[in-house]
Amino acid sequence: MSTQVAETSTGISHAKLGIWTFLASEIMLFGGLVSAYVILRSGSAHMAIPPREMMGVPLATFNTFALITSSVTMVLALAAIKVNDMKRFARFIGMTIGGGILFLCIKSYEYNHKWHEGITLSSNLFGSFYYTLTGLHVIHVIGGILLLLYILVTGLNGAYDAHNHERVEAAGLYWHFVDLVWVILFPILYLL
Amino acid sequence: MDTHGHGHDAGHGHGEPTSFWRKYVFSVDHKVIGIQYLITSFLFLLVGFGMMMLMRYQLAWPSPPDDFDPEKMSLVRSTIAKIFGDKMEYGFMRPDFYNQLGAMHGTIMIFLGVVPLGVAAFGNYVLPLQIGAPDMAFPRLNMMSYWVYLVGGIVMMSSYFAPDGFPQSGWTSYAPLSIVAPPGQTVWCIAMVIIITSSLLGSINFIVTTLNMRAKGMTLGRMPVFVWAQLVTAVLLLLAFPVLEAGALLQLLDRVAGTSFYIPKDMMYGSTVFPAAGGGNPILWQHLFWFLAHPEVYVLLLPAMGIVAEIIATNTRKPLFGYREIVGSMVLIGILSFVVWAHHMFLSGMRTSLANLFVTTTLTISVPSVAVLTCLLLSLRGGAIRFNTPMLFALAFLPMFGIGGLTGLPLGFAPTDLHLHDTYYVIGHFHYVVAPGSLAALMGATYYWYPKMFGRKMNETLGKIHFWMTIVPMNFIFFPMLFQGMWGMDRRLADPTLQWHNLPVQGWSVIMLFAACVLLLGQIPFLWNFFWSLRHGEIAGENPWNATTLEWACPSPPPHGNFVTPPEVHRGPYEYSVPGHKTDYWPQDEAA
Ligand code: HEM
Ligand SMILES: [Cu+2]
Numbered sequence: 001m002s003t004q005v006a007e008t009s010t011g012i013s014h015a016k017l018g019i020w021t022f023l024a025s026e027i028m029l030f031g032g033l034v035s036a037y038v039i040l041r042s043g044s045a046h047m048a049i050p051p052r053e054m055m056g057v058p059l060a061t062f063n064t065f066a067l068i069t070s071s072v073t074m075v076l077a078l079a080a081i082k083v084n085d086m087k088r089f090a091r092f093i094g095m096t097i098g099g100g101i102l103f104l105c106i107k108s109y110e111y112n113h114k115w116h117e118g119i120t121l122s123s124n125l126f127g128s129f130y131y132t133l134t135g136l137h138v139i140h141v142i143g144g145i146l147l148l149l150y151i152l153v154t155g156l157n158g159a160y161d162a163h164n165h166e167r168v169e170a171a172g173l174y175w176h177f178v179d180l181v182w183v184i185l186f187p188i189l190y191l192l
Numbered sequence: 193m194d195t196h197g198h199g200h201d202a203g204h205g206h207g208e209p210t211s212f213w214r215k216y217v218f219s220v221d222h223k224v225i226g227i228q229y230l231i232t233s234f235l236f237l238l239v240g241f242g243m244m245m246l247m248r249y250q251l252a253w254p255s256p257p258d259d260f261d262p263e264k265m266s267l268v269r270s271t272i273a274k275i276f277g278d279k280m281e282y283g284f285m286r287p288d289f290y291n292q293l294g295a296m297h298g299t300i301m302i303f304l305g306v307v308p309l310g311v312a313a314f315g316n317y318v319l320p321l322q323i324g325a326p327d328m329a330f331p332r333l334n335m336m337s338y339w340v341y342l343v344g345g346i347v348m349m350s351s352y353f354a355p356d357g358f359p360q361s362g363w364t365s366y367a368p369l370s371i372v373a374p375p376g377q378t379v380w381c382i383a384m385v386i387i388i389t390s391s392l393l394g395s396i397n398f399i400v401t402t403l404n405m406r407a408k409g410m411t412l413g414r415m416p417v418f419v420w421a422q423l424v425t426a427v428l429l430l431l432a433f434p435v436l437e438a439g440a441l442l443q444l445l446d447r448v449a450g451t452s453f454y455i456p457k458d459m460m461y462g463s464t465v466f467p468a469a470g471g472g473n474p475i476l477w478q479h480l481f482w483f484l485a486h487p488e489v490y491v492l493l494l495p496a497m498g499i500v501a502e503i504i505a506t507n508t509r510k511p512l513f514g515y516r517e518i519v520g521s522m523v524l525i526g527i528l529s530f531v532v533w534a535h536h537m538f539l540s541g542m543r544t545s546l547a548n549l550f551v552t553t554t555l556t557i558s559v560p561s562v563a564v565l566t567c568l569l570l571s572l573r574g575g576a577i578r579f580n581t582p583m584l585f586a587l588a589f590l591p592m593f594g595i596g597g598l599t600g601l602p603l604g605f606a607p608t609d610l611h612l613h614d615t616y617y618v619i620g621h622f623h624y625v626v627a628p629g630s631l632a633a634l635m636g637a638t639y640y641w642y643p644k645m646f647g648r649k650m651n652e653t654l655g656k657i658h659f660w661m662t663i664v665p666m667n668f669i670f671f672p673m674l675f676q677g678m679w680g681m682d683r684r685l686a687d688p689t690l691q692w693h694n695l696p697v698q699g700w701s702v703i704m705l706f707a708a709c710v711l712l713l714g715q716i717p718f719l720w721n722f723f724w725s726l727r728h729g730e731i732a733g734e735n736p737w738n739a740t741t742l743e744w745a746c747p748s749p750p751p752h753g754n755f756v757t758p759p760e761v762h763r764g765p766y767e768y769s770v771p772g773h774k775t776d777y778w779p780q781d782e783a784a
Contacts, residue, residue, distance in 0.1 A: 008404040014329045017404055021396045025430045032438035032483070036453065036476055046457050046471025122450030125471040129453075132445060 019170040023177050026140075030181055033136065037129045037188070047125045054117055055190050056110060063106045064186050070099025071179040074172045081155070084162045093152045096175065100145045107138055133185055140178045147171050209752075220331035221752055225338050226317030227645060230638075232342060233309040237631075239349075240300035241715075243293045245708055246272075248669075250285040252705035254687035290686035291360035292376070296348075298363025299380070302492065303387050304345045306626060309634050310495035311429070312341070312394055315422045318641060319398065321743035321750065322416050324407025324759040324781070329400040337393035344386035351379035362684065364485070367454030367477040371446045372461055381444040388437045391429050398426035407742065407781075409761030414780065416741045416765040417512065420519045421498025424526040425491050432487035432530070439480030446472075475540050482533035490529045492626055494522060496589065496633035497564055503586035503640050504568060506739040508575025509776050511766040514567040521560035521567075528557040538606045539613050547606040554604035561597055565590065581655030585636025588663045589629055596625030599674060614684075617677025620670050628666040635662065635718070642722075643736045647748045648729030654721040661714025668707035672700035738777045741765050745781045 077092035269283035356374035457470035735744040767778035
């Protein structure tokens with residue numbers, strides 16, 4: 001909020017500073033889990049990696065693409081609100097949400113498929129890490145979709161304009177972070 | 193999650209709530225929330241203390257003597273036996289109950305007692321005042337953080353009703369013991385995730401508030417040491433806690449979802465192979481746990497250092513010695529605290545070269561710790577010291593923390609730690625830092641800021657009685673632990689006398705029990721004083737200690753929105769006895 005920005009000691013709005021600090025803690029959360037995975041992957045003799053065919057790399061690649069696209073539409077939505085173009089703003093936020101939902105649909109298909117192939121949460125160490133890491137990420141995607149829905153509804157009610165879009169920016173930062181986490185998880189779980 | 197609160201929500205002195213519920217219960221005012229935290233964490237401290245009293249009773253006389261006659265039990269013993277039934281038959285504790293109390297004592301004291309008191313209670317109340325802010329940056333988030341903490345605490349306590357009672361794997365919850373432990377441990381994992389969530393909400397709020405809501409003229413270099421301490425602490429909580437959250441999540445899954453992050457291949461449990469795929473590594477838990485828990489010990493310490501700095505500056509009537517060195521050292525402590533965690537794991541079979549690395553970092557971190565202590569000591573030199581109750585506690589902190597820090601050094605050397613690890617020496621070491629160190633500072637803080645919170649001073653005579661009856665017995669409890677530990681007495685034993693080599697130092701445990709009783713009695717004047725002074729204490733004006741920092745520039749207690757007019761800061765925080773100034777203190781907001 002522009003009025004708020006003028007009031008803060010750093011010149012950065014509470015919302016933006018808050019979301020950055022929040023993301024720092026999120027990095028440590030995923031960082032802890034990913035390090036655990038890396039340590040056991042390199043240190044445990046019992047982390048059997050399923051063959052790549054079983055992992056369904058093409059589908060996951062497509063999913064990565066869906067999520068990255070949704071990050072791009074998020075950027076476009078922010079650009080639109082900065083020039084007061086409400087129509088484009090609503091359309092791009094909608095597309096971002098759509099990208100997130102598409103990701104979740106594909107993910108649930110994948111889960112179902114893998115579970116039937118015998119990769120389960122308790123089947124072996126790899127399965128445990130696979131579902132824990134991606135599951136936590138899925139929770140973050142769901143949180144992000146809810147956040148964006150909130151942005152969309154408040155936006156349609158005229159909460160944001162060219163001078164007042166701190167929250168859109170904060171939501172965008174969060175969404176890019178969720179995207180980034182996936183971009184790290186995808187290679188370490190599917191490709192390596 | 194509401195990280196993006198409204199501008200107007202930050203309470204600029206308007207919109208004061210009127211209904212009782214909004215004003216005192218579901219309040220978003222940082223002062224009310226601070227007092228809620230204060231009362232709740234003192235309650236948890238009492239609960240944790242009560243558990244410890246039982247354990248010390250058990251340790252004083254761990255097993256029935258040969259001529260034990262159930263007909264002739266002392267009144268205390270028969271009462272205890274009656275209350276606790278089969279958990280303490282004839283007043284002798286069942287070992288699994290001892291383990292439960294031990295695990296809960298540690299968990300409660302650290303995560304529900306001292307940290308919420310030092311960070312959330314005083315941080316919440318004092319930090320916004322000291323930087324001249326009307327409230328926290330995200331008031332609703334602040335309220336949520338308190339309620340989430342309370343729920344986490346209640347969930348943690350509710351583990352008592354799980355089959356086989358409280359968790360019993362120690363506050364460190366080492367795997368694989370914690371994986372095969374009874375269901376109370378599952379509750380522990382869930383409660384920890386809740387408590388960590390609360391702490392994360394709090395730390396985001398503290399960081400944004402400190403950086404963003406400083407009054408005009410309150411540059412970083414003019415912030416009181418207490419604010420700096422809270423800022424560094426918040427960063428530690430923000431970055432270290434998520435890692436334990438990750439660890440607790442994995443432990444939870446190991447327990448309930450059949451994963452085996454911490455379970456090795458073909459682990460034997462009893463006489464069978466534990467039913468899990470295996471392949472995990474128990475040491476992984478230790479890494480994840482201590483990556484949090486070492487920074488956590490500085491979370492226990494830093495607010496206390498900040499408090500002591502405030503009290504000393506006020507009561508010596510002179511500027512702190514080395515403000516910049518103190519702040520710099522605190523920041524350095526914060527950074528280094530992330531690279532020392534494995535000094536808790538020298539016995540886990542790590543490579544010598546790795547152990548050497550952690551020995552080095554551990555010795556390095558003691559340098560800034562000693563630097564802070566030295567600055568605080570030198571601050572006393574030549575001061576016109578006022579020996580009031582807060583000052584007594586602050587003065588006691590110095591040697592007590594000194595003992596705590598010095599006893600840490602032999603633990604930081606891998607070769608000596610091999611002998612001392614998991615003995616009472618370690619318990620003595622960290623209790624010196626946390627109890628007569630941090631907790632004493634927090635008690636001093638209570639006396640120091642009470643007039644601000646409630647508009648009246650606490651009684652000095654009762655305060656001094658409380659002080660002596662706290663510090664003296666604490667030394668009689670914790671110093672013998674160092675002897676017992678060096679002698680080889682291991683921690684976490686319900687009956688150390690089963691090991692014959694412990695018999696020569698067993699007598700200390702009786703003395704420690706009596707000291708603990710005195711300590712308990714010594715808290716009565718404190719509680720009485722706290723409630724009595726609410727109505728009968730000497731009326732305190734805005735600035736009863738003639739101090740310089742901004743919390744003393746608003747009414748006591750401050751109204752909703754804190755400052756009548758937004759303060760403007762003209763100088764550093766500790767301008768005492770400035771030559772040529774009309775009084776011996778020069779408040780930060782006084783125009784030149
Ligand atoms: C300043 C120098 C310090 C050094 C060199 C130091 C060193 C150590 C070492 C090496 C251990 C592990 C001992 C073992 O398990 O074998 C230890 C344990 C511990 N220290 Fe310190 N420490 C210092 C300060 C502190 C402070 C300031 C606190 C808290 C406020 C603290 C709290 C603890 C706790 C809680 C444990 C034991 C945890 C447990 O095993 O249950 N220490 N310390
Ligand atoms: Cu440590």
